[in-house]
Amino acid sequence: MAIKTSDLNAKLFGKADKRRATTPQEAQKAAKEQAQIIELAVAGEELVAFELMRIPANQVEKETVVFAENAREQSFLNEHALSDVLSTLKERGQQYPAVGRRRADGKIEVLDGSRRRMSCILANKEFLVYVAENINAEHAKFLSDVANAHKPLSLYEKGKEMQSKLDSGEAEDQKALAKMFQCSEALVSGALKAAALPLELLQAYPNVADLGRPTIVKLHKQFSELDTSKQAKLIEKCHDQGRLVWQRSEAQGVARITKDVSETLEEWIEELAPRKRSAVNKIDLVKGRVSYTRKGNNLALNMKKIDDKTMKEILQFVESKLQ
DNA sequence: CAAGCCACCATTGTTTCACT
DNA sequence: AGTGAAACAATGGTGGCTTG
Structure with a gap:
């Protein structure tokens, strides 16, 4: 999908009304031309000079960090969650630089563009970022929050x-x-x-942003019914084998993989919880001869001392009932 | 009594499949 | 191959039930 750099741009410089140089058009022009230095009014207050830095692909992870108060959960950023950015990034490189500030230890703290940062790491591309020297915490949070308007949390x-x-x-x-x-x-x-829900569990999915309310609610219900040790086992299952659950799926398309993962998790939960309930649910229908257990929609009958004639009748009844 | 939860409903957008 | 229909999933809302 040839995204949406235009969309992104509109949101960045138009709607969101941030990074205003003197006019949105000017900022847009500056960004397009990737000017070395641009001046922006942060939070409608004083002008701050931002210098364009180019971070080589292999340095991005080392030289830059993501603003700690950024609401975006970094561990969810994988190739599926970033597919929109990645497609254009791979073809044409980073279209719009990120925004960050210089920290005391010299590293660049990315305020706006954490998705672009991770994309560059994944795609092994050069990372462009406008860096300012003096941005206080409050302004940093402002920039970060406004930026998150691009892609809904x-x-x-x-x-x-x-x-x-x-x-x-x-x-x-x-x-x-x-x-x-x-x-x-x-x-x-x-x-x-x-x-x-624990992070590890959600990381089983290819794109957490795609998870809707029903999916979450269902998962939460199933998960919370497990006791703590079972929960721990389930989480362990999610990241043993060295790969995350979604990476094991053969399905094509994010929606399919998501469905696949849901089913896998459901199976695991089912396995982990042959549960005390089945013991409790083991009911003696006729003492010493017939008992049954109920597991989900399944029914297991256990009968002793049944002669051939009775068996035939029972089997016939079952057959007629379920055909 | 109020807060929270849950199940159901209507609407919407997307994806897939079948038919031309 | 393209177009239209149908199925599916997600969303927001409402009303009823449970619990503290």
Whole structure:
């Protein structure tokens, strides 16, 4: 999919109303020409000079870090989650530089463009970033937040933010959160559930941003029904074999892989939980002779001391019932 | 009584499949 | 090969049920 550099651009310099040079057009022009130095008004306050730096592909991981308060969960950034950026990056290189600030230790802290950064690492490409020397924490957070408007955060990431608002007391309850984040209550409930799930489990999926509420809710229900040791085992299963779950799937297309992973996880959970319940559910229908166990939709009958005639009748009944 | 959860519904966008 | 229909998944909303 030939994305969307135009979209990205519009959002970057138009809608989001940030990085305003004197006019959005000028900033756009500057970015296109990849000017060496541009001046931007950060958060509508003073002008800051940003210098364009080129980080060689093999230095990106070493020389740059992602702003710690960035809401985007870095470990979700894989080739599927970044497919939109990667396609154009591979063809034509990085179209629009990221934005960062210089840290005291000399490293560049990326405020806007963490997805582009990771894409460059994955694709082994040069990373372009506008760097400013003096950006305070508040402005850094501003730039980072506005930047995240490009690509909506996943349920998990939203959930993490909501949870922290809840913890800090900025939001009273889920209703308040819904209002604050401009979304439905149902979504708040789902997002919080997503955030409650362990990272490792979500990393089983090719693209966490694609996971919808129903998927999360279902997963959360299944997962929370396991006891802690079973949960740990499940997580272990997710990253033994050295590969993540989605990397083991043969299916084509992200949607298919996602479905595949869901089914795999479901199977594992089923395996892990032959559960105490089946023991509890083992019911003596006729003492000493007949018992049955119920597992999901399955029924296992166990009968003793059955003569041929009775067996025939029972089998016939089952056959007629289920055909 | 209120908050949260859950199940159901209508709508929408995407993807796939079949038919021309 | 292209186009249209149908199936699927996700979203936001509502109302009812449970629990503290």
